[in-house]
Amino acid sequence: MANILIVDDEIDMLNLIKRVLEKDNHCVTLINHSKDILHIDFRKYDLLLLDIMMPDMDGFEVCQQIRSLVDCPIIFLTAKTQEADIIRGLGLGGDDYITKPFGANELRARVNAHLRRDAREKRYSVNVSGITFLLNAKEAQFNSVKLPLTKSEYEICEYLALHQGQVFSREQIYEAVFGFDGESDDTVIATHIKNIRSKLLAEKLSPIETVWGVGYKWE
Numbered sequence: 001m002a003n004i005l006i007v008d009d010e011i012d013m014l015n016l017i018k019r020v021l022e023k024d025n026h027c028v029t030l031i032n033h034s035k036d037i038l039h040i041d042f043r044k045y046d047l048l049l050l051d052i053m054m055p056d057m058d059g060f061e062v063c064q065q066i067r068s069l070v071d072c073p074i075i076f077l078t079a080k081t082q083e084a085d086i087i088r089g090l091g092l093g094g095d096d097y098i099t100k101p102f103g104a105n106e107l108r109a110r111v112n113a114h115l116r117r118d119a120r121e122k123r124y125s126v127n128v129s130g131i132t133f134l135l136n137a138k139e140a141q142f143n144s145v146k147l148p149l150t151k152s153e154y155e156i157c158e159y160l161a162l163h164q165g166q167v168f169s170r171e172q173i174y175e176a177v178f179g180f181d182g183e184s185d186d187t188v189i190a191t192h193i194k195n196i197r198s199k200l201l202a203e204k205l206s207p208i209e210t211v212w213g214v215g216y217k218w219e
Contacts, residue, residue, distance in 0.1 A: 001025045002046035002115050007037050007062065008077060009054045017049065020104045021111060034062050042070045043126065043162070047115055049098075052078040052089070060092055067093035068127050073114040077102075128161040129207040129219065142203050152177065153196050156189070160208060160218035169215040189216075 004026050008014050014030045021028050029045070031037055034057040042048075048070065052059035059076055067074070073095040078085070086097055098110055124136040132141045138154055140147045149157060155177040160168065168176075174186040193216060197208060209219050 001027060003027045003029070003044055004047045004049065004111070005029045005031065005037075005040065005042075005045045006049040007031045007034060007054070007059070008049075008051035009034070010051075013051075013077075017107065020107055024108060024112060026111075034058070037062055038065065042066065042072070045070075046072050046118070047111060048072060048074045049111075050074055050076055050094075052076055052080055052085075060089060063089065063092045063094055071126060073118050075110065075114065126162070128164055129205070131157075131161065131205065131207070133158050133161060142205065147203070148199055149196065153192055153199070156192055157196060157208075157218075160216065164218045167211045167214050167217045173216065 001024075004021055006014055006017055006028060008017075009032050011032055014032055018028045018030060031040070034054045050059045050062060054062075057065075059078070063074055063076075074093060075096045075098055076089050076094050077098055077100060078089075079100045089097065095114060096110060098107060125132055125134050127133075130142060131147070132144075133139075134141065135158070138151065138158075140149055140154055140157060156173060159173060159176050170186040170189040173189050193208060197206065200206060200208075207218050209217050211217055
């Protein structure tokens, strides 16, 4: 089962695709206004189906704006079959095209093929506030250069960044990073945050905000 987001301005098309993909037990979210997608938390989706011909913002523009935020496959739904359009979409970060009209079996097969491939080739990376977190390597990069974070500093940054906008107390951060049986106490978090800020400021980055009387959050 995968979490799939579908963006198309045609309600009937959205409902049709939803019924087809739910046959494979996928959890499907529908959006019929392209601008709404800019407020979505993409980290919970495993694949995006994106229509090209939409008012306000077409699929190409949407893909261009969200590709740095999305590490999952993006498949275009389109009636446009000209080679120039295909090249443009793939150049913007799309992974595949499904041409309308399409059959239910073709849709299921293409979606499931991309999900299997993504599971094998997952990059395990996410970009937050311009910083790329290589989750498997436990490494953070800015402008493709590794940031000089210690293991504990990286873990704190990853935890806050992956919960961007949420406020955590020092105790919550300590338990998330070091566990309940850590050998120190939560006062060490303030020291780590100070060191992290110093290193990030060297790159003119300041994503960690202090929420006085509560804790910290990643902006």
